[in-house]
Amino acid sequence: xxxxxxxxxxxxxxxxxxxxxxxxxxxxxxxxxxxxxxxxxxxxxxxxxxxxxxxxxxxxxxxxxxxxxxxxxxxxxxxxxxxxxxxxxxxxxxxxxxxxxxxxxxxxxxxxxxxxxxxxxxxxxxxxxxxxxxxxxxxxxxxxxxxxxxxxxxxxxxxxxxxxxxxxxxxxxxxxxxxxxxxxxxxxxxxxxxxxxxxxxxxxxxxxxxxxxxxxxxxxxxxxxxxxxxx
Numbered sequence: 001x002x003x004x005x006x007x008x009x010x011x012x013x014x015x016x017x018x019x020x021x022x023x024x025x026x027x028x029x030x031x032x033x034x035x036x037x038x039x040x041x042x043x044x045x046x047x048x049x050x051x052x053x054x055x056x057x058x059x060x061x062x063x064x065x066x067x068x069x070x071x072x073x074x075x076x077x078x079x080x081x082x083x084x085x086x087x088x089x090x091x092x093x094x095x096x097x098x099x100x101x102x103x104x105x106x107x108x109x110x111x112x113x114x115x116x117x118x119x120x121x122x123x124x125x126x127x128x129x130x131x132x133x134x135x136x137x138x139x140x141x142x143x144x145x146x147x148x149x150x151x152x153x154x155x156x157x158x159x160x161x162x163x164x165x166x167x168x169x170x171x172x173x174x175x176x177x178x179x180x181x182x183x184x185x186x187x188x189x190x191x192x193x194x195x196x197x198x199x200x201x202x203x204x205x206x207x208x209x210x211x212x213x214x215x216x217x218x219x220x221x222x223x224x225x226x227x228x229x230x231x
Contacts, residue, residue, distance in 0.1 A: 012050070015223050016041075016057055023217065026207040037210065040085045042202075042220035044069065045227040048076050054223075055080050063087040063106075063218050067094050074101040087165075087199075087218055089139045092116045099124050106165040106199050106218075109141045111152045119158030127165035127199045127216075128153060130184055132177050140166065143184055150191050163197035163215070164188060174205035178212035185213070 010018070024034040042063040043051055051062055051073065060081075064070030065088025074084050086102040089109075095116035098105065104125045108114060117124060128149060131140030141149050153161050164185050168177040178200050188195050201209025203222035210217075221227070 012053055012223075012225070013057055015225065016054065016059070019219060019222050023206065023210070026210040030211045032210065036215060038216045040087070040216060040218050041223050042087065042218050043073075043224060044088075044220070046224050047228070048073050050224060051077055051082070052080070055082060061085060063220075065089075067091070067098055071097065071101055085216075085218075104162070106216075107139055108153065108159070109139055109149075111149060114149070114153050114156045114159060117159055118156045121158070123158050123160050125160050125162050126153070127162050127197070128188075129165045130181060132166055132172070132180060133169045143180075146184060147187065147191065150188055150195075154192055161188075161192050161195045163195045163199070165199035165216075167202075168200070168205055168208075175208040175212065178205075178209045178214065182212045 019039065023037055023039055027034045027037055038061055040061045040063040041054055041059050044065050061083045063085040064073065070084065070086060083103045084101055085104045085106060086098050087106045089107055090098050090105065090113055092112055095113060099117055102124065106127045107129045108117070108126045109129045117126070128146065129140040130146060131138050131142055150161065153159055164181055166177070166181045168174040181198060181200055185198050197215040198213050199216040199218065201214045201217040203219050206217045206219060
């Protein structure tokens with residue numbers, strides 16, 4: 001009996017094209033233009049060489065969630081002029097270092113971090129992360145505390161508030177979770193009319209996110225494939 005044939009993984013260019021087509025189709029179905037969607041390719045644990053390949057395919061926005069890894073990659077690839085999105089939790093003591101290379105920080109979730117990111121010299125774009133779970137250990141501000149945090153961010157020099165970021169809780173219905181973020185985004189815009197962006201949606205649920213108004217998708221494995229083994 002012959003061994004079953006295991007198909008080879010699709011080439012990187014094909015995976016990227018498939019996601020781009022999926023985003024365009026989902027946006028069109030929601031009555032939106034794909035031009036208003038930023039797809040961030042999350043490259044945590046992947047080598048800089050993969051980012052170079054993706055850049056050659058036209059990708060400009062990359063997401064990282066571990067400070068040391070992100071710092072090293074952004075330095076190595078500085079000549080490519082990429083946009084770096086930091087999508088992981090930021091330690092207060094590392095905030096200045098993250099700010100030095102990140103163009104956008106998606107995980108501002110407490111007043112002390114806003115203070116640590118303050119600057120009189122330059123401006124960094126930030127999303128306030130909302131925690132949609134009952135677990136305070138998860139990243140993000142509780143919805144009940146969102147407006148006070150937004151108020152503090154708006155008062156902080158050197159931070160431009162783009163909008164909200166969230167991760168759909170495990171086991172939850174993504175569409176419902178993202179509808180909640182959209183509602184919270186409407187609240188925020190009453191305080192900050194320019195903060196109209198929503199960072200939500202990943203490889204498995206970006207279609208639901210787009211229906212609910214996502215403007216920034218954070219997509220990893222659907223484009224990059226399985227993460228390499230790491231220590």
